[in-house]
Amino acid sequence: MSQTSPTLQLIERAELIKQGAEARVYKLPVYFPEPSIRWPSKLRKLAEETPQASSSTQSSSPTPLLLKHRFPKTYRHPHLDSLLTRQRIQSESRSLLRCLKAGITVPLLRMVDVEAGMVGMEWIDGWSVREVLGGGAEGEEADPELEDEGEVDEEKARRRKEAEGALASLGITIEQLMTSIGKTLSTLHLAQIIHGDLTTSNMMLRPAPTRSAGYEIVLIDFGLSSHSNVPENLAVDLYVLERAFASTHPTSERWYQGVLDAYAKGLGEKKWALVGGRLDEVRLRGRKRDMIG
Amino acid sequence: MESYHLSHFPVDHSSVHLAFFKNVTNSADLRKRLVAAATMEGEEGDRERDLLDYAFVEANMIVDREQLLTAIYSALQAASSGSLKTKTLHSEVLLSLHPSATPQINEALRKFGISATTKNLILVRIGPPSSCSTTSTSTSSPPSSDEDAKAEHEQKLVDAMSDLVEGEMTSLSQLRESDVDWKGLKKLYKLNEMNLPSNAPSTETEKDMLAAVITSTIATKTVAG
Numbered sequence: 001m002s003q004t005s006p007t008l009q010l011i012e013r014a015e016l017i018k019q020g021a022e023a024r025v026y027k028l029p030v031y032f033p034e035p036s037i038r039w040p041s042k043l044r045k046l047a048e049e050t051p052q053a054s055s056s057t058q059s060s061s062p063t064p065l066l067l068k069h070r071f072p073k074t075y076r077h078p079h080l081d082s083l084l085t086r087q088r089i090q091s092e093s094r095s096l097l098r099c100l101k102a103g104i105t106v107p108l109l110r111m112v113d114v115e116a117g118m119v120g121m122e123w124i125d126g127w128s129v130r131e132v133l134g135g136g137a138e139g140e141e142a143d144p145e146l147e148d149e150g151e152v153d154e155e156k157a158r159r160r161k162e163a164e165g166a167l168a169s170l171g172i173t174i175e176q177l178m179t180s181i182g183k184t185l186s187t188l189h190l191a192q193i194i195h196g197d198l199t200t201s202n203m204m205l206r207p208a209p210t211r212s213a214g215y216e217i218v219l220i221d222f223g224l225s226s227h228s229n230v231p232e233n234l235a236v237d238l239y240v241l242e243r244a245f246a247s248t249h250p251t252s253e254r255w256y257q258g259v260l261d262a263y264a265k266g267l268g269e270k271k272w273a274l275v276g277g278r279l280d281e282v283r284l285r286g287r288k289r290d291m292i293g
Numbered sequence: 294m295e296s297y298h299l300s301h302f303p304v305d306h307s308s309v310h311l312a313f314f315k316n317v318t319n320s321a322d323l324r325k326r327l328v329a330a331a332t333m334e335g336e337e338g339d340r341e342r343d344l345l346d347y348a349f350v351e352a353n354m355i356v357d358r359e360q361l362l363t364a365i366y367s368a369l370q371a372a373s374s375g376s377l378k379t380k381t382l383h384s385e386v387l388l389s390l391h392p393s394a395t396p397q398i399n400e401a402l403r404k405f406g407i408s409a410t411t412k413n414l415i416l417v418r419i420g421p422p423s424s425c426s427t428t429s430t431s432t433s434s435p436p437s438s439d440e441d442a443k444a445e446h447e448q449k450l451v452d453a454m455s456d457l458v459e460g461e462m463t464s465l466s467q468l469r470e471s472d473v474d475w476k477g478l479k480k481l482y483k484l485n486e487m488n489l490p491s492n493a494p495s496t497e498t499e500k501d502m503l504a505a506v507i508t509s510t511i512a513t514k515t516v517a518g
Contacts, residue, residue, distance in 0.1 A: 005373065005374070006299075006301045006302050006369070006370065006373050007370065009301040010301060032297050032299075032362055033297060033298060033299070035295035035296050035297045035311075036295070036296045036298075036443075036444075036447060037294070037295055037296075038294050038296070038447050038448055038451045039294070039451065039462065040451050040452050040454070040455035040462060041448065041452050042452075042455065043455070043462065086516070089516055090516040093509075093512075093513040093516055094513070094516075094517075096509065096513075097506065097509050097510065097513060100502070100505050100506045100509055101484070101486060101487050101506055102487075103487065103502060108505040108506075108508055108509045109508070109509040109512040109513050110359070110363055110366075110508065110509075110512050111363070111366055111367070111370075111512050112512055112513050112514075112515055112516055113370055113515075114515060114516055115374060120512075210497055210498055210501075211498065
């Protein structure tokens with residue numbers, strides 16, 4: 001695909017926010033620009049006489065878009081590369097769609113361009129649970145090169161402060177947050193979706209004034225997700241999160257128990273007996289089942 | 294009428310114009326004209342086709358702007374990569390709205406196109422930002438700026454739309470509050486498997502959930518199946 005593909009041109013207007021081995025993630029400030037609004041001439045004359053006619057001109061405010069670009073991998077054969085890219089886009093968007101249907105809040109999809117390797121999805125305006133719990137933004141310490149100016153530092157500090165104050169401003173406790181996460185994960189697993197990379201960076205806290213709780217948990221990054229109902233797979237999914245909690249939030253053991261309690265409750269006694277038992281096994285042996293090679 | 298200018302698409306279809314009409318009374322007539330125009334010959338035929346050069350969308354099957362714009366975007370994308378499945382961008386928009394990965398064009402037109410009983414209608418026009426942007430020799434007036442040409446073109450277009458459709462032009466923000474056919478949408482987009490209590494969503498949260506699935510289904514159609 002040539003550089004002139006309209007989808008790829010979007011990248012030029014977007015800000016790189018995450019560079020991975022598989023994909024780059026961008027924030028596109030405006031997907032559809034603010035439209036210009038016009039009324040028929042005959043109505044306009046009417047509108048001048050009756051002022052209330054012009055009050056209905058409200059339009060959509062431009063919303064940002066998250067672009068996930070699975071860029072071409074030159075170390076692969078081009079055919080294999082485009083095949084893999086297609087499969088991964090397919091699997092990720094299917095999982096997201098399945099989540100939406102199961103009532104799990106995930107970014108909704110706005111655009112898929114397989115040839116360009118691009119998926120455009122809803123920008124989630126919130127904070128990652130990692131930030132909220134004081135773990136900083138992902139890769140903050142690891143990537144000193146990205147921090148070039150003092151201005152950026154200030155912006156980061158501001159965001160960090162905002163994220164750490166998020167719970168207070170939303171009027172929720174850490175325990176409530178943990179309960180919500182556990183409940184969300186049980187819904188996910190009851191829908192037979194395995195996230196594959198559950199970390200506190202891949203869970204967002206978003207203010208949601210229309211919800212009774214005032215917020216919602218949004219799961220993101222379904223790049224490693226799969227479809228399964230086997231206790232082993234559910235347990236490994238949880239175990240990954242457990243390790244992530246332990247390493248990013250060293251004092252979090254008590255918090256994480258809250259996640260598990262809510263998860264167990266959401267899953268139901270019968271199913272939890274299977275998954276919980278399996279989780280104990282996984283803890284002893286680690287994430288990988290086979291220890292070959 | 295709302296006009297979106299998408300400069301990253303080829304100039305010939307870089308502008309998208311949408312107008313939502315409520316309480317339309319001449320749908321049957323419009324439909325008849327559309328059918329007739331397709332086979333009309335000579336100059337008269339060209340003029341009629343030009344007058345009717347829109348996608349006529351059944352608004353009861355549209356829940357919000359995002360749904361429609363997402364379908365429009367995939368039609369534009371198909372045009373840019375040379376993979377249009379229908380003859381025109383306008384019919385491609387109707388096709389894109391259909392959830393099936395390989396829909397029959399007739400079926401898409403029947404679900405999303407204008408019918409004789411259409412009460413709420415959306416006109417979509419995809420075209421260049423202004424009619425005379427390529428040459429300035431046609432008129433004697435001094436060459437106006439691009440913005441002026443755009444504004445003039447948009448005003449002409451919105452007037453033409455309101456001459457064509459007998460109904461009340463309304464903001465697209467009103468879509469949700471109008472007579473959305475939730476039952477039909479749920480069946481078509483296979484939303485009945487969702488754990489929602491009733492046929493018609495009662496709360497905004499429920500509507501949001503359904504709208505999210507509908508938009509996402511349209512966006513991911515090319516990788517579905």
